[in-house]
Amino acid sequence: MMEKVILIRYSEMHLKGQNRKIFEKIFMKNLKLALGDIPYTLVQIKGRYLLENFNSQDSNKIVEKVKRVFGTHSISVATKVKSDIDIIFQCIQTYLKEYCLTKQTFKIQTNRADKSFPLNSMQISSTLGGMVLKNFKNLAVDVHNPDYLINIDMRENGFTFISYATIAGAGGLPVGSSGKGLLLLSGGIDSPVAGHMIAKRGMEIFCIHFHSYPYTNLQARQKVEQLAKLLSTYTGKIQLYLINVTDIQEQIHKLCPSEMMITILRRFMIAIADKLAKQIGIQTLITGENLGQVASQTIEGITSSNAVTSLPVLRPLIGFDKEEIIARARAIGSFEISILPYEDCCTVFLPKHPLIKPKLAEVERAEKKLDIEKLILAAFENMEVVEFKL
Amino acid sequence: MQIIYLDNAATTIPDSKATEQAMEFIQDKFYNPSAIYRQGIFVHTALDNAREGMLQFLDANRTHNFIFTSCGTESNNQVFQFAVKSNKNIVVNLGEHPSVYNIAKHLEQKGYEVRYAKLARSGAVDLEHLLSLVDDKTTLVSVMHINNETGAINNIDRIAHLVRDKTKNHRCYVHVDGVQAFAKITYNLSENIDFYTVSAHKIGGLKGVGGTYYKKNIPFTPFIYGGGQEMGLRSGTENVFGNMQFFYATSNRMANLKQCWQNVVDCKSYIQEYLEKELFKILYVQNNSPYILTISAVGLRGEVLLHMLEEEGVLCSTGSACSSNAKYKYSRIIQATSLKNPEIEGVLRLSFGYKTTLAECKQATEKLNSCAKKLKAKLL
Numbered sequence: 001m002m003e004k005v006i007l008i009r010y011s012e013m014h015l016k017g018q019n020r021k022i023f024e025k026i027f028m029k030n031l032k033l034a035l036g037d038i039p040y041t042l043v044q045i046k047g048r049y050l051l052e053n054f055n056s057q058d059s060n061k062i063v064e065k066v067k068r069v070f071g072t073h074s075i076s077v078a079t080k081v082k083s084d085i086d087i088i089f090q091c092i093q094t095y096l097k098e099y100c101l102t103k104q105t106f107k108i109q110t111n112r113a114d115k116s117f118p119l120n121s122m123q124i125s126s127t128l129g130g131m132v133l134k135n136f137k138n139l140a141v142d143v144h145n146p147d148y149l150i151n152i153d154m155r156e157n158g159f160t161f162i163s164y165a166t167i168a169g170a171g172g173l174p175v176g177s178s179g180k181g182l183l184l185l186s187g188g189i190d191s192p193v194a195g196h197m198i199a200k201r202g203m204e205i206f207c208i209h210f211h212s213y214p215y216t217n218l219q220a221r222q223k224v225e226q227l228a229k230l231l232s233t234y235t236g237k238i239q240l241y242l243i244n245v246t247d248i249q250e251q252i253h254k255l256c257p258s259e260m261m262i263t264i265l266r267r268f269m270i271a272i273a274d275k276l277a278k279q280i281g282i283q284t285l286i287t288g289e290n291l292g293q294v295a296s297q298t299i300e301g302i303t304s305s306n307a308v309t310s311l312p313v314l315r316p317l318i319g320f321d322k323e324e325i326i327a328r329a330r331a332i333g334s335f336e337i338s339i340l341p342y343e344d345c346c347t348v349f350l351p352k353h354p355l356i357k358p359k360l361a362e363v364e365r366a367e368k369k370l371d372i373e374k375l376i377l378a379a380f381e382n383m384e385v386v387e388f389k390l
Numbered sequence: 391m392q393i394i395y396l397d398n399a400a401t402t403i404p405d406s407k408a409t410e411q412a413m414e415f416i417q418d419k420f421y422n423p424s425a426i427y428r429q430g431i432f433v434h435t436a437l438d439n440a441r442e443g444m445l446q447f448l449d450a451n452r453t454h455n456f457i458f459t460s461c462g463t464e465s466n467n468q469v470f471q472f473a474v475k476s477n478k479n480i481v482v483n484l485g486e487h488p489s490v491y492n493i494a495k496h497l498e499q500k501g502y503e504v505r506y507a508k509l510a511r512s513g514a515v516d517l518e519h520l521l522s523l524v525d526d527k528t529t530l531v532s533v534m535h536i537n538n539e540t541g542a543i544n545n546i547d548r549i550a551h552l553v554r555d556k557t558k559n560h561r562c563y564v565h566v567d568g569v570q571a572f573a574k575i576t577y578n579l580s581e582n583i584d585f586y587t588v589s590a591h592k593i594g595g596l597k598g599v600g601g602t603y604y605k606k607n608i609p610f611t612p613f614i615y616g617g618g619q620e621m622g623l624r625s626g627t628e629n630v631f632g633n634m635q636f637f638y639a640t641s642n643r644m645a646n647l648k649q650c651w652q653n654v655v656d657c658k659s660y661i662q663e664y665l666e667k668e669l670f671k672i673l674y675v676q677n678n679s680p681y682i683l684t685i686s687a688v689g690l691r692g693e694v695l696l697h698m699l700e701e702e703g704v705l706c707s708t709g710s711a712c713s714s715n716a717k718y719k720y721s722r723i724i725q726a727t728s729l730k731n732p733e734i735e736g737v738l739r740l741s742f743g744y745k746t747t748l749a750e751c752k753q754a755t756e757k758l759n760s761c762a763k764k765l766k767a768k769l770l
Contacts (some may be wrong), residue, residue, distance in 0.1 A: 213697065214694055214698050214700070214701065215691075215694050215697075217693060217697060250768055253769070
C-alpha cells in the first residue's frame with residue numbers, strides 16, 4: 001500500500017512557549033480556509049501537520065495553496081508506506097525508474113523516530129543506498145550535492161514517509177495571531193508589499209483606498225481591487241474600503257495654497273483611516289511610505305501626516321531602496337498589477353512644485369479654512385466596502 | 391438611464407436584422423463548409439456567394455479577391471508580413487492605427503527598414519512627405535482611408551496613383567486600412583490599391599470578424615497555416631455565422647448609405663454649431679469624415695470630462711488618459727498633428743453610426759456644454 005501524503009512544517013511557532021497552542025490553532029484554521037472545499041483530512045503530529053486522504057490529482061493544487069499560508073515553513077509531498085526496508089525500497093525504485101533515466105547522483109537521508117526499528121538511521125540509509133546502486137547502474141552517490149535527495153522519515157506508528165523534494169513555504173506567523181492593521185492601499189508598487197510584509201508577521205490586514213472618480217477612472221479602481229484580491233490569496237481574506245476624496249481635493253484646491261495640496265490631502269487620508277480603524281476595532285495603520293522617495297515622504301511630510309492619528313503607523317518599507325521593493329513586489333506577484341498605467345489619485349490637482357519640507361504649524365494654519373469634520377463625514381457617507389476571499 | 395452612444399468608431403451595435411438573417415448558420419445549417427456531403431457544400435456555397443457580394447459592394451469583382459479573417463488587425467498584419475522584404479523599405483505614417491503602426495514597429499525591430507510619413511495639421515497624411523520617402527526600394531506603402539482619431543479622409547486613390555507612378559519600375563504594394571470608411575462612405579475600390587482591409591464590428595457586424603480585399607494575381611501568402619480555407623490564405627474552420635452576418639450587415643449598410651451619410655452629416659453639424667465656443671474647439675475640420683467629430687475642451691482634461699459624461703449616459707472616447715506617464719498620457723496620433731498640450735489634454739472623440747439619431751446628438755450637445763461648464767467652474 002502506497003499512499004500519497006503531504007507534510008507541512010511550520011516556522012517559528014515552536015518558539016512561542018505557552019502561546020504555542022494558540023498559534024497552532026490559528027495556523028490550522030488558516031490552512032483549512034486556504035484549502036477550501038478540496039477534500040482531505042488534516043492531523044497534527046509532532047512538530048508538523050499531516051495532510052492525508054486527498055485525491056492525488058489535487059496534490060499540486062494543495063501544495064500551491066499551502067505554500068502561501070503564512071506560518072508554513074516547508075512542504076513535502078511524500079509517499080506513506082509500512083516501515084519495512086523492502087517496501088521502502090520498492091517505493092524508491094518506482095520513483096527512480098520513472099524520473100532518473102540519465103547518469104545522475106543521489107543521496108538518502110533518514111530520520112528515525114521509531115527507535116524500535118532494528119536498524120539505526122545511518123544503517124537504513126546505507127542499506128537502501130546499496131540496494132539503489134545495485135539496481136540502477138546510471139546512479140552514483142553524492143552526499144554533498146546530489147541531483148536527488150531522498151528523505152526517509154520513519155515515524156513511531158509503524159509508517160514511513162518517503163519524499164524527494166522540500167518546497168519552501170511563505171514563512172512568518174499565521175495571519176490573525178498578531179492583531180489587526182489597516183493598510184493604505186494605493187495602486188502603486190509599495191503599499192501591497194508593505195501589506196504583505198506585515199501580514200507575514202501574522203497581522204490580519206484590512207485595506208483602505210482613496211480615489212477621485214471621475215478624475216480617476218474605473219480601471220484604476222479595478223487595479224486596486226486586483227491588488228487587494230492578490231493580498232487575500234496570502235491572508236485568506238481582505239476587506240477593501242473605498243473612499244472618494246474628490247470633494248476634499250476640490251476644497252483644498254480652492255481654499256489652500258497649491259503647494260500644500262499633497263501634504264493636506266495626505267493628512268485627510270490618515271485622519272480618515274484613523275477614524276475607520278477605530279470604528280471597526282483595528283489597532284494600527286500600515287503604509288508603504290519610504291523615506292525620501294517622493295515629496296510627501298520626507299521626515300517633515302511624515303511628521304505632518306502622523307500628527308493626525310493617535311494610532312501607531314507601521315511603515316515596513318521605510319528604509320528600503322526602490323529596487324529592493326520592486327524585487328519583493330515581483331516575488332509576491334503584485335508588480336505586474338502595480339505598473340498598469342492608471343493613476344490612483346488624479347494628477348489634475350497636483351502642483352508642479354509640492355512642498356518638500358512642510359512645517360506642521362503652517363499646514364495646520366492653512367487647513368483652518370476647511371471644514372475638516374464635515375468633509376471627513378461626507379467622505380465616510382459614500383464609503384464602499386468590497387470583500388475578497390480565497 | 392438612457393444611453394447615448396457616441397463611440398461608434400470603437401464599435402457599433404450589432405445589426406439585429408443581419409443577425410437574424412445569418413441565424414440559420416448557427417442552427418440547422420451548422421455544417422463544416424469543408425465537408426463534402428451536400429449540407430457542407432451548401433454552407434460553402436453560401437460563404438462563396440457572400441464573398442462575391444463583398445466584392446460587389448466595392449465594385450471590385452473584376453480586379454480583386456476577398457478573404458474573411460478574424461479582424462482588421464489580423465488583416466493588416468498579414469499584408470505587412472507578406473510585403474516586407476530585407477534590404478528594401480516600407481513606408482507608413484504616424485497616423486496609422488496600432489494594428490498597422492505596431493506591426494511596422496515590430497518589423498523595424500527585426501531589422502527591416504520602416505519609414506514614417508508625417509501628418510498634416512488636418513490630421514491627414516502629409517502627402518508630399520510621404521512621396522519623398524518612397525523610392526525604388528519601397529515594397530509597401532500603407533495609408534489608412536479614414537483616420538480613426540482625427541476623422542481626416544486621406545485621398546487614397548490619388549495617393550495610390552502617385553505611388554504607382556513613382557514605383558513604375560518595380561513591385562511596390564499599396565495597402566489601405568479601410569476599417570473606418572468601409573460601408574460608411576461611397577467608394578469603389580481603385581485598381582491601384584493592392585490591399586484594402588476591413589472590419590465587421592464597425593458597421594453593425596460582430597467582433598472577431600474582418601476581411602481583406604487583395605488584388606488578383608498577387609502571390610499573396612498566408613499568415614496562419616492549416617486546412618487551406620479561404621483559398622489557402624487564411625486557414626482555420628470558417629466563422630460561418632460571423633462571416634454571413636458581416637455580409638448581411640454590409641448589405642444593409644450599403645442599401646441606405648446615402649441616407650445614413652446625410653444623417654451623420656446633420657448630427658455632426660448640429661453638434662459643431664451648438665457646442666459653446668468658449669468651452670470647446672473643433673479640431674480637424676478640413677476634409678473630414680462626418681462619422682467622426684474630434685473636439686477639445688481646451689484646458690480641461692478629456693478623461694475627466696468623459697467620466698462626467700458617462701455619468702450622464704453619454705459614451706464617447708478621449709485622446710488623453712489620466713496618467714502621469716507620458717507614454718500613456720496622450721494619443722500618439724493626436725500628438726502627430728502638432729496640437730499644443732492643453733488642446734491635446736482636452737480631446738474628446740464623438741463618433742456616429744448607423745443607429746445615431748439627431749435627437750440624441752441634441753441631448754448630447756447640451757450635456758457636453760453643461761459638463762464642461764461644471765468642470766471648469768470646479769477647477770477655477
